[in-house]
Amino acid sequence: MSKASAKPASSAIGRARGPRGFGGPVEKAKDKKGTIKRIWRYMEKQKIAIVVSIILVIISTLLNLLVPYMIGVTIDEYIIPKDMEGTIRFLVILAMVYTAAAAFTWLQNFLMVRVSLKTIRSLRQDLYEKFQTLSLRFFDKRTHGDLMSRVTNDIESLNNALSQSVIQIISTVMMVTGVTIAMFLLNWVLAIVSLLVVPLVIFTTKKIITYSSSNFIKRQRDLGELNGFIEEAISGNEVITLFGQEDKNFNKFSLVNERLRHSATAADTVSGFLGPINNFINNLGLALIIGIGALMTVQELATVGVIAAFVNYSRQFFRPINQLSTLLNTFQSAIAGAERVFEIMDETPDLQDQESIITIDTLKGDVKFSNVHFSYETGKPILKNISFEAKVGEKIALVGPTGSGKTTIINLLMRFYEIDSGEIEIDGISIRDYQISKLREKIGIVLQDTFLFSGSILENIRYGRLEANDEEVIEAAKLASAHRFIKHLPDKYDTQVTGNGSNLSQGQRQLLAIARAILADSDILILDEATSSIDTKTEIDIQQGLNRLSEGRTSFVIAHRLKTIENADKILVIHHGELIEAGTHKELLNKRGFYYELYESQFNI
Secondary structure: OOOOOOOOOOOOOOOOOOOOOOOOOOOOOOOHHHHHHHHHHHHHHHHHHHHHHHHHHHHHHHHHHHHHHHHHHHHHHHHOOOOHHHHHHHHHHHHHHHHHHHHHHHHHHHHHHHHHHHHHHHHHHHHHHHHHHOOHHHHHOOOHHHHHHHHHHHHHHHHHHHHHOHHHHHHHHHHHHHHHHHHHHHOHHHHHHHHOOHHHHHHHHHHHHHHHHHHHHHHHHHHHHHHHHHHHHHHOHHHHHHOOOHHHHHHHHHHHHHHHHHHHHHHHHHHHOHHHHHHHHHHHHHHHHHHHHHHHHHOOOOOHHHHHHHHHHHHHHHHHHHHHHHHHHHHHHHHHHHHHHHHHHOOOOOOOOOOOOEOOOOOOOOEEEEEEEEEEEOOEEEEEEEEEEEOOOOEEEEEOOOOOOHHHHHHHHOOOOOOOEEEEEEOOEEHHHEOHHHHHHOEEEEOOOOOOOOEEHHHHHHOOOOOOOHHHHHHHHHHOOOHHHHOOOOOHHHOEEOOOOOOOOHHHHHHHHHHHHHHHOOOEEEEEOOOOOOOHHHHHHHHHHHHHHHOOOEEEEEOOOHHHHOOOOEEEEEEOOEEEEEEOHHHHHHHOOHHHHHHHHHHOO
16 A cells, blocks of 8 residues: 555545644634624524523513512511511512522523524534535544544533523623612612622623633643544554553653643633632622611611612622623633634635536546646655556556555545646546546445444445445345355344444455445446455455456556456556556566566565
């Protein structure tokens, strides 16, 4: 496989993992207002539910505002005069008000949870759909763990904020406004006293939120980095164990984990100051109300009931302000996560269908490379002036040292990347003119590194052509020589595949991949060292099946074992990204050039 120098990190076609490393670049602070507007564009699709929630908030707020006033009236009109009957009657009414307020609060929370979940569902679908449009070049630059973190942790952080925080912020604003009005109506002097500490609360909250914002962004980034490391470590656990790198891997994990601890500590510690500081300020305000209220009561400027009402209103005033501080912290984390999600959604795919595209039902299989140049990174060419032609039905073999560019040629034929210059044509038409998805549907691939999905063996083979019936799947398995091992499994074709086929041998996984390609019945066939993990006897059977499959189809074979491509119609020898030799097996041996040396090194050791 030509992977080592053909790509910066990994170049297997359709590989399942990204490059090595600890996550992507450090996120910078972005436009928070713009992020909130984008979130609202998802939420506004459910305006009715949001409006109903706001109405319920208004009702529950009014009921909660009524409670302190009723308590004050009860004290002045019934408790102090010792009217037990009136006291009991008012207490029953008070209980009913509490019950109604609780019911409306539950309803508003229920509606907002639904709004939140529907919003998150749409956002997650759009993000996943975006992933489908991005090319391999995008995934080359990021670990899959970091991308998974954006789909899971970052979106879940936003979900928590929307379901718990949005309606509470509205409730807080209404409650604070209502309490302020109620206090001024009861006693304007005590109202002013109650509001004296508000500027101090606002000042401390603003300072702490501003300072903690960058820490929340860094925490989300470090969390994505840790997820990326864990995903890679779990996937590569066998290799880690094989080379005895458990201690080294654990030390690396500890470093990443420690970075997350530092950033999370910085974010949570700074934001954690809000609660204690605001509680102190609130208690200070409460002390002022009780002290001045007591003086006013002695001077008959206020009643005991009014003071009691003010104490309750004061708690209703400062409690939502304290909650608002906590909610703003939650929002800092949610916005940081949303920014990371929108960062992906704002990526411009470097591969897109042109405005006027050609849709195809079938390909003949004429393939032509004309002066193709390509590089994964600017200034570091991988392919240089590659030109060759494959006629319909020909079997083209690509050989050369590891890293010479063989797999890259196949990647370009599949249009996984855009070439720097030159032209690639299929049936005389530039591949840029074809619809990308349709083009790839017509090209079947069997990789050396097989990927299997969770599910049954039957479903994994059927992935090549989803509308195929069971008989067609079994026939493809027989042609690929997979049937002979499948029929001996306890559940045969219903056997469940786990952990990318960890319950199957590498050879068995390749047999399933070959059966999948056979079932796809594609117009062009690509075999990327497809029989490398199969015993010699089985390989002979498979080669016969593949030969039958290749009849009438243009096929490309990447091979290191030159014995398997001796019957190829044309052999292309790639070295350092250049096509240095081309011809049949006999022609190349007679030239006694680079191919001859490769062949001799394998059979005359």
